[in-house]
Amino acid sequence: MESLNVYASRLVTKREHFAPGHRACQGCAEALAVRLVAKALGQNVVVASATGCMEIISTPFPFTNWRVPWIHVAFENAAAVATGAEGAYRALVRKGALPEKGTVFLGMGGDGGTSDIGLQALSGAFERGHRFIYVCYDNEAYMNTGVQRSSGTPFGASTTTSPAGKLKAGQVTWKKNMPEIAAAHGIPYVATACSSYPFDLMKKVEKAAKAGGPAYIHILSVCPTGWGLPSEKAIWIGRLAVETGVFPLYEVEQGRYRITVDVPAQRPVGDYLKPQGRFRHLTPEIVEQIQTRVTAEWEKLRAKTAL
Amino acid sequence: MKKPVKSEEELGWKDIEVGCTVSDAGNAAQYRTGDWRSTRPVWDHTRCVKCGVCYIFCPDSAVRKNEEGYFEADLFYCKGCGICAQECITACIKMVEEAEE
Numbered sequence: 001m002e003s004l005n006v007y008a009s010r011l012v013t014k015r016e017h018f019a020p021g022h023r024a025c026q027g028c029a030e031a032l033a034v035r036l037v038a039k040a041l042g043q044n045v046v047v048a049s050a051t052g053c054m055e056i057i058s059t060p061f062p063f064t065n066w067r068v069p070w071i072h073v074a075f076e077n078a079a080a081v082a083t084g085a086e087g088a089y090r091a092l093v094r095k096g097a098l099p100e101k102g103t104v105f106l107g108m109g110g111d112g113g114t115s116d117i118g119l120q121a122l123s124g125a126f127e128r129g130h131r132f133i134y135v136c137y138d139n140e141a142y143m144n145t146g147v148q149r150s151s152g153t154p155f156g157a158s159t160t161t162s163p164a165g166k167l168k169a170g171q172v173t174w175k176k177n178m179p180e181i182a183a184a185h186g187i188p189y190v191a192t193a194c195s196s197y198p199f200d201l202m203k204k205v206e207k208a209a210k211a212g213g214p215a216y217i218h219i220l221s222v223c224p225t226g227w228g229l230p231s232e233k234a235i236w237i238g239r240l241a242v243e244t245g246v247f248p249l250y251e252v253e254q255g256r257y258r259i260t261v262d263v264p265a266q267r268p269v270g271d272y273l274k275p276q277g278r279f280r281h282l283t284p285e286i287v288e289q290i291q292t293r294v295t296a297e298w299e300k301l302r303a304k305t306a307l
Numbered sequence: 308m309k310k311p312v313k314s315e316e317e318l319g320w321k322d323i324e325v326g327c328t329v330s331d332a333g334n335a336a337q338y339r340t341g342d343w344r345s346t347r348p349v350w351d352h353t354r355c356v357k358c359g360v361c362y363i364f365c366p367d368s369a370v371r372k373n374e375e376g377y378f379e380a381d382l383f384y385c386k387g388c389g390i391c392a393q394e395c396i397t398a399c400i401k402m403v404e405e406a407e408e
Contacts, residue, residue: 006396009359019333020368020384021340027388032366061327062312063335198363224388232389232402235364 008199013039019065024057027231029238030137030221031057033195034108037135037219040205041104043068046085050078050109050118053144053223054137075109075117079125079134082107086132104209105132111152112142115178126185126214133208133215136178139223147226151176154246155293156286157278159226164281174293182216183252189215191251191260195222196238200260204251220247228277237275244272245298250305257304269294312337340367344387346402348380354399361391361400 017038024031034054038045047070049055055072058065073081086105092098107125109118114136122134141159142148149162154175158164162171183190189211193201201219208215220241222234229237241247242261246269249261269291273279282290312334313322324330348361361378362370369384370391380391392400 006356006358006360009363010357012359012363014372016368018368019336020381021335021338022367023338023340024366026343026386027390028366032364035366035368058335059329062318062323062329063338064329064331065333065335067333230389232393234366234388235390235394 012198012202013042015039015043017041017043017045017067018058019067021063022057022065023060024053025223025225025231027224027234028053028057028221029195029234030054030110030139030223032198032234033137033193033201033219033221034058036195036198036201037106037108037205037217038066038068040202041068041106041209044101045069045104045106046082046089047071047106047108048073048078048082048085050107050113051075051144052110052113052137053139054108054110056144075113077121078107078109078113078118079122079132082132082134083125083128083130086130090131105130107132107134109134109136110143111136111138111140111178112150114138115151115176115181119181123181123185126182126187126216129187129213131211131213133205133211133217134182135205135217135219137219137221138178139221139226140175141223141226143223143226152178155290156273156282158281159278169281169283169286170278179216179218179250179252182218183255185214186255187211187216188213188254189251190218191216192218192220192247192249194220194238194242194247194249196235197242197249197261200249204260207251207253226278228280229275233275237272240267240272240275243267244269245294246272248298248301250301257301257307259301259305266298339383340386341381341383344382344385345405346387346389347382347385347405348387348389348391348400349403350377350379351399351401352377354397356397358396360394360396364390364394366390 149159158170164170191204224231245266
């Protein structure tokens with residue numbers, strides 16, 4: 001599928017495995033990311049979902065949006081449950097109790113459920129080498145409880161637990177580099193994606209399903225409510241995150257880095273920070289500090305792709 | 308979707324399956340989210356090139372293709388976020404205020 005073709009959307013399957021009627025906020029790019037992942041994986045998939053926005057909005061009892069088997073688990077063990085289901089399936093196939101149908105096992109969680117609370121279960125799952133995919137929907141804070149900071153929150157962002165004031169300009173630490181942590185496990189496939197680039201995202205999910213080992217996909221999912229944006233700008237700001245270099249789109253296949261959406265001439269980070277309410281308080285000095293960091297990170301990534 | 312889902316008030320303990328599982332996959336499609344909307348997308352068919360960008364970017368899977376090949380919003384689900392109007396390549400989608408009924 002040519003990702004640049006305007007008409008590429010018409011080639012995508014019309015089947016929705018994540019049914020409409022979910023209760024996400026207007027313009028939720030995270031729900032869009034879930035929809036695209038579900039489209040890419042098809043019917044033959046088992047999903048284990050950690051607590052978070054995507055659990056709240058898709059399965060308020062007695063409703064469910066999922067048209068595939070779906071398990072809700074606690075915040076910390078989405079990866080453990082996904083790999084447990086995978087292990088049970090492989091054992092039953094080995095004993096001849098189930099036919100081998102190439103079922104895909106998907107663990108999913110938000111940035112809190114992945115990089116804060118679920119990290120040790122996820123690390124263990126990567127280390128044991130299960131054939132499963134873990135997708136992190138990163139909206140850069142704990143959005144379902146009302147925008148609290150997580151380790152995925154970027155430097156300078158104002159949240160309810162890292163408020164901007166006279167002494168501090170929002171979040172004081174830098175965003176945890178979760179894809180690099182996953183890549184350091186030496187797993188076959190790691191990628192970053194963004195719902196503003198749907199074909200790139202779906203291609204990466206399809207690749208992850210065929211990786212033959214643990215695969216990790218980190219999806220930047222814009223949250224208009226938490227980021228202080230009008231709902232229609234959700235896709236637009238995701239594109240800016242990539243064009244400014246704040247969130248580079250790349251994949252690591254068997255240890256080889258490749259930038260999938262190249263940005264030859266990067267825009268200044270101010271273009272990305274300015275429209276967002278959570279960065280409204282930033283002074284030019286702090287923006288400059290963020291720019292320096294983004295450029296340095298980008299250079300580091302470039303150096304890795306050259307290897 | 309086989310049976311309509313009972314509301315929380317009507318739901319008794321006899322209706323609940325073991326382990327509170329929900330066996331009717333995708334039954335949330337019965338849930339109307341269209342009444343959240345304050346603006347509604349309207350397509351200008353003279354400029355629409357039927358590319359489907361509105362379809363791929365809709366977070367609520369509310370954009371469908373009709374028999375003529377044009378895309379249109381399913382107003383049962385459309386929350387009126389305006390992403391389709393913002394992303395449309397030919398800018399043929401306009402958000403129109405929902406009038407009081």
